[in-house]
Amino acid sequence: MKQRLVVIGNGMAPGRALDRLFEQAPDAFDVTIFNAEPRVNYDRIMLSPVLSGEKSFDQIVIHGDGWYVKHGVMLYKGCKITKIDRAARTVTGANGIGAAYDRLIVATGSVPIILPVPGHDLAGVLTYRDLDDVEAMLLAARSRGNAVVIGGGLLGLEAAAGLREQGMNVTIVHLMPTLMERQLDPAAGYLLRKAIEARGIPVLTKASTKAILGTRKVEAVELADGTVLPADLVVMAVGIRPNAALAKDAGLVVNKGIVVDDTMRTSDPDIFGLGECAEANGACYGLVAPLYDMANVVAAQLLGDEKARFRPAATATKLKVTGIDLFSAGDFEDGKDREEIVLRDAARAVYKRIVLKDDRIVGVVLYGDTADGAWFFDLLKKQADVSEMRERLIFGPAYAGGGPLDPMAAVAALPDDAEICGCNGISKGKIVAAIAKQGLTSLDAVRTHTKASASCGTCTGLVEQLLKGALGDAYKAVTVQAMCPCTELGHDEVRRLIVARKLKSIPAVLHELEWKSSCGCAKCRPALNYYLMATWPGDYEDDSQSRYINERVHANIQKDGTYSVVPRMWGGVTNSTELRAIADVVDKFKIPTVKVTGGQRIDMLGVKKEDLPAVWADLSAVGMVSGHAYGKALRTVKTCVGTEWCRFGVQDSTRLGIRIEKFMWGSWTPAKVKMAVSGCPRNCAEATCKDVGVICVDSGYEIHFAGASGLEIKGTEILTRVKTEDEALEMIVALVQSYREQGRYLERIHKWAKRVGVETIRRQIVDDSERRETLFDRFVFAQSFSQNDPWAERAAGHDAHEFRPLADLTLVAGE
Amino acid sequence: MTLPDWVDVGGFDEIPARGARVVATPSGDVAIFRTADGGIFALRDRCPHKGGPLSQGIVHGESVTCPLHNWVISLETGQAQGADSGCAGKIPVRLEGKRILLSTAAISVTAAA
Numbered sequence A: 001m002k003q004r005l006v007v008i009g010n011g012m013a014p015g016r017a018l019d020r021l022f023e024q025a026p027d028a029f030d031v032t033i034f035n036a037e038p039r040v041n042y043d044r045i046m047l048s049p050v051l052s053g054e055k056s057f058d059q060i061v062i063h064g065d066g067w068y069v070k071h072g073v074m075l076y077k078g079c080k081i082t083k084i085d086r087a088a089r090t091v092t093g094a095n096g097i098g099a100a101y102d103r104l105i106v107a108t109g110s111v112p113i114i115l116p117v118p119g120h121d122l123a124g125v126l127t128y129r130d131l132d133d134v135e136a137m138l139l140a141a142r143s144r145g146n147a148v149v150i151g152g153g154l155l156g157l158e159a160a161a162g163l164r165e166q167g168m169n170v171t172i173v174h175l176m177p178t179l180m181e182r183q184l185d186p187a188a189g190y191l192l193r194k195a196i197e198a199r200g201i202p203v204l205t206k207a208s209t210k211a212i213l214g215t216r217k218v219e220a221v222e223l224a225d226g227t228v229l230p231a232d233l234v235v236m237a238v239g240i241r242p243n244a245a246l247a248k249d250a251g252l253v254v255n256k257g258i259v260v261d262d263t264m265r266t267s268d269p270d271i272f273g274l275g276e277c278a279e280a281n282g283a284c285y286g287l288v289a290p291l292y293d294m295a296n297v298v299a300a301q302l303l304g305d306e307k308a309r310f311r312p313a314a315t316a317t318k319l320k321v322t323g324i325d326l327f328s329a330g331d332f333e334d335g336k337d338r339e340e341i342v343l344r345d346a347a348r349a350v351y352k353r354i355v356l357k358d359d360r361i362v363g364v365v366l367y368g369d370t371a372d373g374a375w376f377f378d379l380l381k382k383q384a385d386v387s388e389m390r391e392r393l394i395f396g397p398a399y400a401g402g403g404p405l406d407p408m409a410a411v412a413a414l415p416d417d418a419e420i421c422g423c424n425g426i427s428k429g430k431i432v433a434a435i436a437k438q439g440l441t442s443l444d445a446v447r448t449h450t451k452a453s454a455s456c457g458t459c460t461g462l463v464e465q466l467l468k469g470a471l472g473d474a475y476k477a478v479t480v481q482a483m484c485p486c487t488e489l490g491h492d493e494v495r496r497l498i499v500a501r502k503l504k505s506i507p508a509v510l511h512e513l514e515w516k517s518s519c520g521c522a523k524c525r526p527a528l529n530y531y532l533m534a535t536w537p538g539d540y541e542d543d544s545q546s547r548y549i550n551e552r553v554h555a556n557i558q559k560d561g562t563y564s565v566v567p568r569m570w571g572g573v574t575n576s577t578e579l580r581a582i583a584d585v586v587d588k589f590k591i592p593t594v595k596v597t598g599g600q601r602i603d604m605l606g607v608k609k610e611d612l613p614a615v616w617a618d619l620s621a622v623g624m625v626s627g628h629a630y631g632k633a634l635r636t637v638k639t640c641v642g643t644e645w646c647r648f649g650v651q652d653s654t655r656l657g658i659r660i661e662k663f664m665w666g667s668w669t670p671a672k673v674k675m676a677v678s679g680c681p682r683n684c685a686e687a688t689c690k691d692v693g694v695i696c697v698d699s700g701y702e703i704h705f706a707g708a709s710g711l712e713i714k715g716t717e718i719l720t721r722v723k724t725e726d727e728a729l730e731m732i733v734a735l736v737q738s739y740r741e742q743g744r745y746l747e748r749i750h751k752w753a754k755r756v757g758v759e760t761i762r763r764q765i766v767d768d769s770e771r772r773e774t775l776f777d778r779f780v781f782a783q784s785f786s787q788n789d790p791w792a793e794r795a796a797g798h799d800a801h802e803f804r805p806l807a808d809l810t811l812v813a814g815e
Numbered sequence B: 001m002t003l004p005d006w007v008d009v010g011g012f013d014e015i016p017a018r019g020a021r022v023v024a025t026p027s028g029d030v031a032i033f034r035t036a037d038g039g040i041f042a043l044r045d046r047c048p049h050k051g052g053p054l055s056q057g058i059v060h061g062e063s064v065t066c067p068l069h070n071w072v073i074s075l076e077t078g079q080a081q082g083a084d085s086g087c088a089g090k091i092p093v094r095l096e097g098k099r100i101l102l103s104t105a106a107i108s109v110t111a112a113a
Helices: A012-024 A044-052 A065-070 A131-141 A154-165 A186-198 A245-249 A288-302 A373-382 A387-393 A407-413 A428-438 A443-450 A460-474 A491-500 A506-512 A524-535 A549-553 A576-588 A609-620 A653-664 A725-742 A749-756 A758-767 A769-786 A790-795 A810-814
Strands: A003-008 A029-035 A061-063 A074-077 A081-085 A090-093 A098-100 A103-106 A110-112 A125-127 A146-150 A169-173 A209-214 A218-223 A228-230 A233-236 A240-242 A258-260 A271-273 A278-280 A316-318 A326-330 A338-345 A350-357 A360-367 A419-421 A563-565 A593-596 A602-607 A634-639 A673-678 A692-697 A700-705 A717-722 B006-011 B019-024 B030-034 B040-044 B058-060 B063-065 B072-074 B093-096 B099-103
Touching (some): A003 A012, A012 A029, A012 A288, A044 A131, A044 A154, A081 A245, A125 A131, A131 A154, A154 A169, A186 A350, A186 A360, A218 A233, A258 A271, A271 A288, A316 A373, A326 A373, A407 A460, A419 A460, A428 A460, A443 A460, A491 A506, A524 B058, A563 A609, A576 A602, A576 A609, A602 A609, A634 A653, A653 A692, A653 A725, A673 A725, A692 A725, A700 A725, A717 A725, A725 A758, A725 A769, A749 A758, B006 B019, B040 B093
Parallel strands (some): A146 A169, A258 A278, A673 A692
Antiparallel strands (some): A081 A090, A209 A218, A218 A228, A326 A360, A350 A360, A563 A602, A593 A602, A700 A717, B006 B099, B019 B030, B093 B099
16 A cells, blocks of 8 residues: 655645655655645745736646646645644644645745734735735735835845836835845845835835834834834735744644754654755755755655755845846855955946855855856855966856866857957857858858958957867867968968078969969968068069059059048148148049048048049149058158157157158058157157157157057057167168068068067067168168159059050940 | 940950959949959959949959958859858950950940849
């Protein structure tokens, strides 16, 4: 014959115990349940969403009627047991119904505490415990009147928010100085209070209830300080106490709750205590997680697993009020042996606090952003040593994940919607999906299919990690990044081989270095053209078909296919003749926009391509030359007015700037080069964020380089200090020539410096005077082939095919 | 007056190898490309991406890279290559000796893209 199991109470804890029991031994027991509430087992935690109207009762049912039928459980709804006869092993209810048991589970839960103040028994004073309470509150809320919630803990706040949602004017009265003081520290409590008040719910703290006023039904709440709050409804949510009266009457040992050992047995070994009514290790529990743990132990013990033991673990709390994100777990009292990590973002109302003891998390409070709650709680429960990731711990698993040496884990921990490529707005999810769906195996393939890392390239490392994460060891990061898909060779090898094998034309490079494509591509050809030009000045014939359109036509293409024209203004200095010529050109060619650039010159935008040679001819007529604003070349040398006008200037910065520009203009470089000369350390020419900059000082010139103020922002490095203009020029020229010889195509000076090393560059340019002089000489030699004004040449008819259509058939059709 | 089927738009040598020239037509600009090995192709001078002038791009193999955002377009089909998709209209073109002939039907006003 089957054993008879009787359960008094039909809450979540016994429900879970029975689930476990039926999973493992569906036929071991005949089960009878007595439920004082006239209904099935439902999720009490979800009562607040029912109160606020977000859920219906049906949606929070855990075991529907079918479940009881399926498992052959006899459920008495609305039947309160009044007596346990341990000798006879029976239980009896008020209406005479009863049952005999072999094993008994007492799961009578808890009862809400009612403050014994005058008027506590008036109609309209409710507690917040079960569905009946919720239904009574919903009924009262129809009046749209005033409600006072006594108690600012979890339940009180949820009740208040729900009633407010139902249209009542709600006030919270709380005895303690801050809300939810058992789960929150004062800072989080303060934020919570602000959020609650922002919903139109006034909060009175340190407020003690003196009396509930009214004749037949509640009318007001009077506080100890004399305040009287009008109220049509009072909800007392000041706490619970274990419901142990029945067990006590039966002679079981009862303290605060029904005393159980760690097998969940009461003082009678055939009777288990379970849930909020039970007291284990001197503590009672009200949160669901430990109660479920208790339930698992009861089920295991019933099935004969005598080793099953209840071990109280840390618990986590979440407030179920829509729009307020709050998470708390563990213990967060201050203490001498404790340390804390706090993050506050007042603007976003985010507060995070982690309490550590011996490098382990003992408490977590999250307010405003609780996404990482589960992760912190997991670390807390595992008692994981967090010393390795301590610095980034507070930022959550996305940043702290695998410790400082494992960027893989950090990337792996990023959510799918985390943006990887800022330029093209590509998220992690998109990249991972593309890798999986299209079977991508290389960085290049990811770039082609997603555009991620295809623009500025700062996210390349992240993308490679995603590839590695997806492909594991199958992904071999190419140690040397190939120039382009046409070759496996990197930029440096190609340069080296051009010199070593004396390759002097693009076809020679493609052939000798076994290019995989017939004539290269739009990535490698411009690079090769530059390398050949920089390596063999005078010998190599520039291949204009391997230049980007801007460099081919010596103007900047705009989005509508027109061009912009920027003439040189040496050191940013101009005069009336030049300005007049510009004005005339603007009028003559109806140039729509004239704009002053950041590099101290004038940009004419919207010039038709066929007009370019004529525009240049007019500018050349007054001596103006190309500003190379379109090229991987020396752009501007920005200056301030220096000693010539400025009362602070210590050197003639304008003169030095002009001298540098006139010496170096026309030279091609791996990427654009912008310079500046400031006449004193006040640095009005902003020289310390340029590719090359000079700060004039009393004693001479401070040479700077490797600054950036574009996609990246970076202050310059100091190359050296020199006494004279001549020395300054020599240093700068040698530096730029070194960059021309070592820089990879499209690699700005600061990136080159980072790759080669600032110290190395200093050694090569500053310390090694012989090398400096050779570099200088090589630059001067190269300049003898490149300081021809490309504009004047084209105004005179060079490359005329670039600027006019092959044929114009529009007139033919008009005939 | 009826237009001839093909119209002479210029000489082969007027286009640089791995280069392009533009022919202005009633239905908009047409880019004529000459590849490294002497092939001649014609496409509408508008990248399917943002309308960039393909005639200004770098010609490599039988493709051109748009000067605005580096889309690679097949000269043979006008289709965007790789992961991009879109098509720059292809215009019939042929060589007769050293002369480049363009289809008149394809460039008349009614043929506007």
